[in-house]
Amino acid sequence: MQVDFTSRLLKKEFDEQFKKAPGGKNIFFDAYDEFMDQKIKNQEWKPSTEKRYKNIKNILKEFEKDRKYKLTFNAINSKFHAEFTDYCMGEKQHVNNTYSRNFGLFKTFMLWAFKNGYTYNEEFREMQKVPKVIIPQVALQKTDLEKLMQHDFKNDRLERVRDVFVFACITGLRFGELSLVSKTSVKDDLLHLKEEKGAEKEVRTIPLNDLALYLLRKYEYKLPLIANQKQNEYIKEVFEKAGYTHEVERIVIRGKQVERIPVLFKDRVSTHTARRTFITMLKRDGKSDKLISKITGHKDLKTLNQYYQVDDDAKKEAVAETFKINFNTVKKAE
Incomplete structure (x- = not known):
């Protein structure tokens, strides 16, 4: 042309x-x-x-x-x-x-x-881009959410940060979508979410369980949001106060070089961990990609699956459940 x-x-x-x-x-x-x-x-x-x-x-x-x-x-x-x-x-x-x-x-x-x-x-x-690599990220489990909810922070600021984070974990909402939550958007224990931008996007319906409804009522359907940067800063403090002081491995890949760096668990947690947790927990529970994507709003299932984190516990459970074999062997006659 x-x-x-x-x-x-x-x-x-x-x-x-x-x-x-x-x-x-x-x-x-x-x-x-x-x-x-x-x-x-x-x-x-x-x-x-x-x-x-x-x-x-x-x-x-x-x-x-x-x-x-x-x-x-x-x-x-x-x-x-x-x-x-x-x-x-x-x-x-x-x-x-x-x-x-x-x-x-x-x-x-x-x-x-x-x-x-x-x-x-x-x-x-x-010109070819450097290939993207899948790097293991942090995703929480049900026991982690229970531990966070049961911890007494003795601090209103950290309690509010905890509540917003947990609400995101059990709804799969992006941090930027939390501001769209209101009393008028909730009907029959469903959150009807319509993004302000993108008129072509359909309304998503997100199921609200008992904990999600409790948190909404606690704040009269107006979540105590702060700037994303501050939320990321304070959520690390939340995990530290809740006893998450152990180290995990962070993998950094530059070109062909692979670095394995020990970092504190709390430093791997961010607002985006919540959405990753939601998807991982549903995937581990056997829910279909189609069902999950209808809640999260993902159009591309490949992108959705990048959120799914397979940790060592998930591997152990999968092998243990699949290979339940009776191994009482018969003794050979001498």
């Missing part, structure tokens, strides 16, 4: 190649800014997505400065790919999954630039 250059675009490209762009202007970052502006105005991104693209722009700026690699559309080639990968995973210490996600978003920008006539260079299409 041939795209006509505008005179402005052609002049900028010419100036860039011959280092005559006024005031250090660079068509590459001009295009990036236009790309972001268009996506934001078209309401295509969530705030978290916008934040990620801003972060990638900062990384590209730092890469250009630190590696002295002038970024132009013609410079997006195999050399750039090697240099940028080495920079992100070496100097920036990005793990595989972080780099894979960021480079995927970068390629989305490049595709936009190609379709909008900023470049005819298609080498970016052949």
Whole structure:
């Protein structure tokens, strides 16, 4: 497909190649800014997505400065790919999954630039992302939730943080969805959830068990929410006070290198642990992916299954239940 250059675009490209762009202007970052502006105005991104693209722009700026690699559309080639990968995973210490996600978003920008006539260079299409790896994450069990609920924190702040976290664990809601809960959204022990963004999304119905209803009534159907960052900070304190002081192993993968780092259990817990716990507990109880996805809102079952954490206890239970074999052997005659 041939795209006509505008005179402005052609002049900028010419100036860039011959280092005559006024005031250090660079068509590459001009295009990036236009790309972001268009996506934001078209309401295509969530705030978290916008934040990620801003972060990638900062990384590209730092890469250009630190590696002295002038970024132009013609410079997006195999050399750039090697240099940028080495920079992100070496100097920036990005793990595989972080780099894979960021480079995927970068390629989305490049595709936009190609379709909008900023470049005819298609080498970016052949650039492969570092493969994502499945890293074991923390998921709680029923006994953990019981332990949290039975603990007296003697502190209203920690009790509220505990209650919000446990409510998320037993409903599977994302932290950002908790603000949508209200008395009018609850009917017949079901939470009817309609996201504010995405008119095309159907209303989800989430069953509320006795504990979920108790927590809602405790706060008159208005959960005591705080900023996600503070919730993540305080939930670690909740687990520490509840006696979770043991260490677990954290696996970090950069390229082909695998590091196993001992960290405190509480430091592996975040608001996202709640959603992972909900899915893992239902999966371990034999509930179908289709049923779970109807509650969580997942469209892609592959994504849903990435939340499912198989720990050593689950392995032991599976083998013990499957291989219940009577092994009273007959003694051989001597």
